[in-house]
Amino acid sequence: MTPMTLLRRMALPLLFALVPAGVVAAADGQAPKAAAHAAPAAAATPPGAAIASAHALATDAGMEVLADGGNAFDAAIAVSAVLSVVEPISSGIGGGGFFLLHDAKSGRDVFVDARETSPEAATPERYLDAEGEFDRDRATNGAWSAGIPGLPAAFVHIQQQYGRLPLSRTLAPAIRIAREGFPVYGRMARGYEARRTVMERYPGTREVYLAGGRPIREGDLFRQPDLARTLEQLAERGFDGFYAGDVGAKLVAGVNAEGGQWTAAELAAYRVREREPVRFRYRDWDIVTAPPPSSGGIALAQMLQILAPYELSKLDEAHRTHLVVEAMRRAFRDRTFYLGDPDFVDVPQRLLTSPDYAAGLRATIHPERATPSDLLSGAPTPLEDEETTHFSIIDAEGNRVGATQTVNLLYGSGLVAPGTGVLLNNEMDDFALKPGTPNAFGVMGFDANAPAPGKRMLSSMVPTFMLSDDRIAVLGTPGGSRIITMVLLGVLGYDAGLSAADVAALPRYHHQWMPDAIQAEAGTFDVATAQALRAMGHTVVRPEDEVAEGRRSSDAWGNFQTVAWDIAGKRMEAGTDPRNPVGKAEVRATKP
Template identity: 75%
Template sequence: MSRSRFASAGLPALLLSMLLLAVAPSCARDVRAPDAPAARSAQNTATPPGNAVASAHTLATEAGLQVMREGGNAFDAAIATSAVLSVVEPISSGLGGGGFFLLHDARTGRDIFVDARETAPASAQSDRYRKPDGSFDRDRAENGPWSAGIPGLPAAFAHIAETYGALPLSKSLAPAIRIAEEGFPVYARFARGYQSRRAVMERYPGTRAVFLADGQAPKEGDTFRQPDLANTLRLLAERGFDGFYGGDTGAKLVAGVNAEGGEWTAADLSAYKVVEREPIRFRYHDWDVVTAPPPSSGGIAMAQMLQILEPWDLTKLDDAARTHLVVESMRRAFRDRTFYLGDPDFVKIPQRTLLSRDYAAGLRATINPAKATPSDLLSGDPTPLEDEETTHFSIVDAAGNRAAVTQTVNLLFGSGLVAPGTGVLLNNEMDDFALQPGVPNAFGVMGFEANAPKPGKRPLSSMTPTFLVSDDRVAVLGTPGGSRIITMVLLGILGYDAGLDAQSVAALPRYHHQWMPDTISAESDAFSADTAAKLRAMGHTVDLPGDRAAGGRGSSHVWGNLQTIEWNRATGTLTGGSDPRNPVGSAKVEAIAR
């Protein structure tokens, strides 16, 4: 019997240059309603002129649109898109991981946040991640059975289908089942990622059976088939929650983890629950911002940063002055993230204070407009790149329902461990806990007691699916990127606020500061040489790609994979923006005849 496990519970470099850089790919289209006037009243209740999906893979985008053609709504399309991404992007996400689903129900006007974050198994204790000499065991935290939390994504599919969908789960999962069975072409990012993670993945017989099925590592152009994963998806489609967390699949997951030295139990799986939470809401200029609450750190950090910045007209400042203020807001928000945020079911978060405009005003008062504020503590480790290990998609349907979904297995190919017979590649989200207080995780961010592991607890996340709503415009956006997710979404919001369209927002150059290390990291085209020099003169350390002579570590030239949709109610248009950094992504809009 199917059942749902449910508990209630600055703009980067000069604006003109951004517009010139933001070239829309051919897959992004603008659809105008046939009878749309040039402008509409802010109070007009018209619905979008069609359906739109923007995702990191064209097969996932098409699956979402297909399900809506068959009578599904945006929530059914979210399941279909998520499931196909779980098949075609094992590098980024999958059934063995989790995610956050930010949903808007147009009929009721309600915004819903479905928390499908992974949970710690009952065996989780900080001392399990120490070597005999007491030092932190980084390998155990990032690789294999001890790095994996209990997956949440399959429970989200069952819950969303039963509670918000218009179609049975079997319909929404059909595209993913077909693609897992028939296969899909291996793309360059997949093949490259496998090679970088190969030594870990080939430790485990279940992983070798999937990724070395033909006797050699997957290479670009190969057809990659996953029959075991197709069968796992069929059981989920037929039996809902119990088809994954119990029965044959559940038994194989427990056996696969424990055979490699882990300690999972059937009770760990059966106890998993998705949790519906109240989204974070705040106002920025003319926008109502709806975004992710804890255990995401993104919504609170976003509110702090934007409320710190709100009194300044960033568009009237030069590049260096604007970037300086945005970076100082980032610095302060990430400092609070480190000490205060965790799973709200386990720790008391001073959310009311952190979201207060008065608190933001106090933080703003500590900013020197002409000089960098040194971070209190410095880390010697760089912020590692993470643009391929998480994925995001955005959906709007013709009824006005919308979904912003970010999902992940954490690092590249997660733990590297596939439970034999399931095709399920497990996450390594345990590293997102503060496994050792004050020790940075794989993304260079630290935590303390608020984010310490406990059985059933969810690790803190940076995933920040977001809605922006003004009188005339609605935007859905999000991105992968580890700790950089928060600052990339921030820059996307500032881009929309400055009047950019969806594709221009997706293409924006990016920069980041996370309090520790005390460094501005940036993409190659984020700053001119003059702007970088001015920032350094203010006291900032600026880390540009390949720039080691100036004290930088040489950060990656591109980050993230932002997917966004904009519905302009004033003009009756629906447009998608897919990050041009990702050649297999797509944003597609299909008009609906009225």
């Protein structure tokens, strides 16, 4: 048995064994009442800083900036920028992201929305072939798959509004690494091989990824001089260094040369949005999380409020999983029909996050039988694996950042705009380009998430804060539509008293309404549990079964990154996903 399998098997029972004992559900159907607690940061500050990210170079850059007098927001720029250089498989300045910030001095939480936006020319008709069928290649590859990037604008905004250090300092590690290079790691090389046919369509991409005369291999020193120069322009000129001038012109020309239709005006018109986070109560925790255009925060609120009255520790593994899956099923059903960019559609957020609404959903759950997803279909409203990355930061002042950023699928669109080093996203596939047609992650949407000029596509990214009297945690992960359910399991893990490292390592399972199946990592369910779930009417997809039947399935999900401040224990914690060998979690004490 591998250490990873052993850890998974140990962690899952431990998660629920540590949940406080009590009745299976409150008699009135409501969540157990929890005493309100004062904001811990008002009475104390952390005894150090903690950063967890998907690459050691990014974590090191964040710590370097903190040591130079920067705060968590400066460190976030540094970490994000380095990830943009060393994780092109997952994110980059040609993509976008969400930053959940807490300013310790003011006590304010804010959500910085740097999601990509739809170009004006990207109408739904552009994604249909001659027969009127959905053109998957155009939606996921090349110029038409790319939205207007948002991540560079986020760097500028966060520096101006929250940081202490200039961009020339916070972007310096990323510039240095892009110019001098870093070793190609296994996941990066494998991802390139999987996307090679698409990426080698484009001259700008070939110039970067075939610079040595052959495709990149594990152990190669990977240099990106054009990207270094683009980052230097961003550091020197701020917003205009990317969205206008020489870089902006090259981005527009690169897209249009491949048949796309970007304009300089819409590139220069991009703006980040500051939004109010979603807030709700789960047992002894205040949860602060992502609002639309993320679907994750609303879904997380629904799932946790559905589950709050149940004492999951009283149940066997199959019945516990059954209830969690039924909560997942209902939240993803609502995601399909109701969620989109709040600047363009009316999202019924207050209703969807209401405890009373959750109670109504809970009443439809049979304790012994799965609910077939087609029974929840109702009617539509009128006419985020290895892709993506997350990092978590708490500094010694109590500032904190949870950030999730992406280019969508592996290496995004595959298109590097010549002369920029910028690998563009393929986020247009996250729109409902054809209503009712699943995207690359198998999730559907309707008019609420249809493209429109300047509109932001729906996302599953859900950076999240958890606060109790004794502990504060920052958590998040990549993984497409599985992001939401992995964060759900992470919240349950912290509620059960697990450490940050154990939360990052938890085994994972997922249900997203359609397709109507429980998906799971290898080692999550033993044979008996899988059989019990099937007896309840669930379809269970285990990688072990697929291997036995000659099919393939991903054996590990996500790249979970989390940090926590144990207030009672006066210590910092950091956990990086053991599934990712190049990630790094680090704690540095600043007080005895």
